[in-house]
Amino acid sequence: MLAIDPGLLTKLGSQDRVICVSATNGKTTTTRLIADILRAAEIDVVTNHTGANMASGVTGALAAPHAASVAVLEVDERWLTHVVDPLSPELLVFGNLSRDQLDRSGEVHAIVNRWRAITEADPTRHVIANSSDPHVVYAALPARVTWVALGIPWIHDATTCPQCSELLTWSDDGFKCSSCTFCEPQADYRLDGEHFIAGERRIHLDLSIPGAWNLMNAALAATVAEAHFEIPAEDAIKAMNSVEVVSGRFSKHRLDDDREARVILAKNPAGWTEVLNWLKGRDAGVVLAVNAHIADGRDTSWLYDVNFEVLQGLSVVASGERALDVAVRLRYAGVECIVEPDPLKAALAAGGKEVDIIASYTQFTHLTKRFW
Amino acid sequence: MESTLRIALIYPDLLGTYGDRGNALVLAHRARARGITAEVVEVDARSSIPESCDIYLLGGGEDAAQVAAAEGLRLAKSSIERSLTAGSAIFAVCAGFQLLGNSYAAADGSELQGISLVDMVTTAGSDRIIGEVVIEPSQASGLPLLTGFENHGGRTLLGPGEAPLGRVIAGRGNGNGVDGVLRDGVIGTYLHGPALARNPALADYLIAYVTKSVLEPLADTLVDQYRKERLAFASLRGAKLKRATRNLHRG
Numbered sequence A: 001m002l003a004i005d006p007g008l009l010t011k012l013g014s015q016d017r018v019i020c021v022s023a024t025n026g027k028t029t030t031t032r033l034i035a036d037i038l039r040a041a042e043i044d045v046v047t048n049h050t051g052a053n054m055a056s057g058v059t060g061a062l063a064a065p066h067a068a069s070v071a072v073l074e075v076d077e078r079w080l081t082h083v084v085d086p087l088s089p090e091l092l093v094f095g096n097l098s099r100d101q102l103d104r105s106g107e108v109h110a111i112v113n114r115w116r117a118i119t120e121a122d123p124t125r126h127v128i129a130n131s132s133d134p135h136v137v138y139a140a141l142p143a144r145v146t147w148v149a150l151g152i153p154w155i156h157d158a159t160t161c162p163q164c165s166e167l168l169t170w171s172d173d174g175f176k177c178s179s180c181t182f183c184e185p186q187a188d189y190r191l192d193g194e195h196f197i198a199g200e201r202r203i204h205l206d207l208s209i210p211g212a213w214n215l216m217n218a219a220l221a222a223t224v225a226e227a228h229f230e231i232p233a234e235d236a237i238k239a240m241n242s243v244e245v246v247s248g249r250f251s252k253h254r255l256d257d258d259r260e261a262r263v264i265l266a267k268n269p270a271g272w273t274e275v276l277n278w279l280k281g282r283d284a285g286v287v288l289a290v291n292a293h294i295a296d297g298r299d300t301s302w303l304y305d306v307n308f309e310v311l312q313g314l315s316v317v318a319s320g321e322r323a324l325d326v327a328v329r330l331r332y333a334g335v336e337c338i339v340e341p342d343p344l345k346a347a348l349a350a351g352g353k354e355v356d357i358i359a360s361y362t363q364f365t366h367l368t369k370r371f372w
Numbered sequence B: 001m002e003s004t005l006r007i008a009l010i011y012p013d014l015l016g017t018y019g020d021r022g023n024a025l026v027l028a029h030r031a032r033a034r035g036i037t038a039e040v041v042e043v044d045a046r047s048s049i050p051e052s053c054d055i056y057l058l059g060g061g062e063d064a065a066q067v068a069a070a071e072g073l074r075l076a077k078s079s080i081e082r083s084l085t086a087g088s089a090i091f092a093v094c095a096g097f098q099l100l101g102n103s104y105a106a107a108d109g110s111e112l113q114g115i116s117l118v119d120m121v122t123t124a125g126s127d128r129i130i131g132e133v134v135i136e137p138s139q140a141s142g143l144p145l146l147t148g149f150e151n152h153g154g155r156t157l158l159g160p161g162e163a164p165l166g167r168v169i170a171g172r173g174n175g176n177g178v179d180g181v182l183r184d185g186v187i188g189t190y191l192h193g194p195a196l197a198r199n200p201a202l203a204d205y206l207i208a209y210v211t212k213s214v215l216e217p218l219a220d221t222l223v224d225q226y227r228k229e230r231l232a233f234a235s236l237r238g239a240k241l242k243r244a245t246r247n248l249h250r251g
Helices: A006-013 A027-040 A055-063 A080-087 A108-121 A134-140 A212-229 A233-240 A269-279 A301-305 A323-332 A343-349 A361-371 B021-032 B063-075 B077-085 B095-099 B200-211 B221-235 B240-245
Strands: A017-022 A045-047 A070-074 A091-094 A126-130 A144-149 A168-171 A174-177 A189-192 A195-198 A201-204 A252-254 A260-265 A285-289 A316-319 A337-339 A354-359 B004-010 B037-043 B055-058 B089-093 B103-105 B111-113 B120-137 B146-158 B166-170 B181-183 B186-189
Touching: A006 A055, A006 A080, A017 A027, A017 A080, A027 A045, A027 A070, A027 A212, A027 A233, A045 A055, A055 A070, A055 A080, A080 A108, A091 A108, A091 A134, A091 A212, A108 A134, A126 A134, A126 A212, A144 A212, A189 A212, A195 A212, A195 A233, A201 A233, A212 A233, A212 A269, A260 A361, A269 A301, A269 A354, A285 A343, A285 A361, A301 A323, A301 B021, A316 A323, A316 A343, A323 A337, A323 B021, A323 B221, A343 A354, A343 A361, A354 A361, B004 B021, B004 B200, B021 B037, B021 B055, B021 B200, B055 B095, B055 B200, B063 B077, B063 B095, B063 B111, B077 B089, B089 B095, B089 B200, B095 B146, B095 B186, B103 B146, B120 B221, B146 B221, B166 B221, B186 B200
Parallel strands: A017 A070, A017 A091, A045 A070, A091 A126, A126 A144, A144 A189, A260 A354, A285 A316, A285 A354, A316 A337, B004 B037, B004 B055, B055 B089, B089 B186, B103 B120
Antiparallel strands: A168 A174, A189 A195, A195 A201, A252 A260, B103 B111, B120 B146, B120 B166, B181 B186
């Protein structure tokens, strides 16, 4: 890791209004959506939307010559403290927190406590946060918060109360600690299916990017637009509609046999769960391309946290350097598959009128380079 | 054992951080492949642990979750002991393995009580142990080399009357040259998460123990290939493995 002089970042950050977006999943897409919304509202924007989200990437984005503007920065959840301290952003956007590469990130609670220290240090800062995620709620609570209820597809890391460690109970009204006062806050905005709800207004989220997880990203971006920049959500949603590809995510490519292949990044159990749920409603061939380098997480145990059973009946190819880990997992999920470590050969081997390639991080970056 | 093999997944909401559910899937799958009816019983954190199961699975968990799990397990200790006496087995991984001992270390280093099913203590190490592991089980167990992944801060010292699951060939295990614990009906290990997916012989060992039967081997080229790949990978890290790999198909 390149050592960054915090003084440099402080100096760079003082030129711009800064907002930082962080989450386990969706931070790159949400950052891109917010940047496009602001640009459509004729606000000058600098951003680091290539996934360069640690201190060096943030410094790079701010160091490029530009007119004073709004800096919309995606920040790795583990690096947030190192970026917030020198940049002193006016807004923090908290999406979700769940298990991710436990061999390198450490456990979720450690990240939650670091985020919480940031809001405790400056309770006057504006935070826009997902009220459906207990980890995010605990991290945001000390600040001046606008809550948006995005829902939480992955609750398996939120069994115990982040405040007192007793068990959380879940109901239709959300979560509530069985022992202390910690509970789901009243939301100012919310996502309801494909609609963004702002008071009496119910606005359809008309997106070009796929999946339930992108509806969550879009609702978060719409809340930022309306609650922080006073841009009506209707205008924000119009601006988001033109986004089709985000740093290679969701990009489509023509295979040698003339079929279309779409590349989707999935990095952790929550992300994979969302993508698998989307796949089961389609009739495409599926390539599951998994590596286990440092950036993917070297441990493939997470394969058993994810419900691959939903792929039963689809044409599935286990791929990537860890194709055998995937194939063994699929065996126990009752999903028949073939094994082909090269994801492009795998795509050709998969059945279906089109093919979805779901890739772990290093598979994804490698694939997008091969396609471009 | 009654006619159905009952596999208890204990507190998957607390002790399920690393794909631990996989172990229940593998046990059920391999039992059914031998014509044994198998059922997975999930025991969540609000439920009491049933006495009537055959194999009890304890997985890995974060610190707060481990403390919550310890409370429930202490309450259930006598029923677990009765069940073991009646011929059941426990397979405990990582945080779950630590809980079987007399004490374990909390995040801040303080000492917390385990359930004292096994004479052992776990203290906090100076660094976190993360990476691929290979274990050579004792000859007497009849088990082949075990492959897995570990991620833990604890160092576990077995009491004089306890035997480890095996000798560490690659990785660090308990932190003193051996990994886990092995005795009648109790297996503990730092090979975390879905350890049985990489080591079906260990799954068969548990099924054979509780069914008091000799299991027919299952031909499985996919898993053989997978094990070979993982053992070769770990061997890049230690020449010691080379010697031991010769015994790969022992037993």
